[in-house]
Amino acid sequence: MDIQEFAGKVIELFPQIIRGFKQYENNYLTRGEITLPQFWALGYLDHNGRCKMHNLANHLKISPSATTGLIDRLILQGLVARKADLHDRRIVWIELTAKGRGIIKSISKQKNEALIKVFGKISAKDREHYLNILEQVAKITASLPDKK
Template sequence: MSTPPAPLDVDELATVIEDFTTVFIRLASVQRFNFSTLSVLHTLGRNGPCRLTDLTATEQLKQPALTSLVAKLERQGLVSRRSDPSDGRAVLLSLTKDGWEIVRGRHAKRVANLSQLVDRLTDQEREVLAAAAGVLTRLTELATDD
């Protein structure tokens, strides 16, 4: 007879994820940018070219602030604009080569730093973490679908 699993404490889970996210965000210190800048760069890197209005849905910034940020990123050579082939009136934003270098560099630095931390876990902890990765992916998918 097996014991039923302990109930999930969602409040504790939220706190653990918040704490981990705070640490994880800081694992990559390749270059210093503010959170909004990094979020836009990573969104464009992960989702590919998109319209400014699409970014307002993911970035939690009002359109005037996002327009200003994108203009700054364009001046810095990190983001480029081009006409949307499906609608000539619209503009698609995408990462430039330099923008990609920042995104890839931060990811590589995070992987290296996280690997050092994971190496300090026990074999059993690494197994649990590997299983948790799939669950976190599923939670991300559910949140994205909403």
């Protein structure tokens, strides 16, 4: 199979795979209550703790104004909060609320359970091979220059 045919097949399979995994989950993300970029922002805050808006924008690779809009929508849902710095009022921190932490925990648990159900039907050798390929793809995509 040449690379063009491979790319076409991957493009064809991705939506099918995503729909398949979605049947194992019922959460804010799968119900469309938060977007994928909002989920990534919540995950970043969960993993890294509070941060400044520009750190989150850099991580998400979106503009500061788009990040502000994204955070505003998460604030309206009660998932994140803005907190003024106690020592420098020019600094505003973004942090998860208890509700936001609960949502991330719930989504992560459901994703983990779905992965176990699906990949439990695949041999350990094939899972290891698949993981190796995913790690290679992650390494390649991490080294790509930002698209401006």
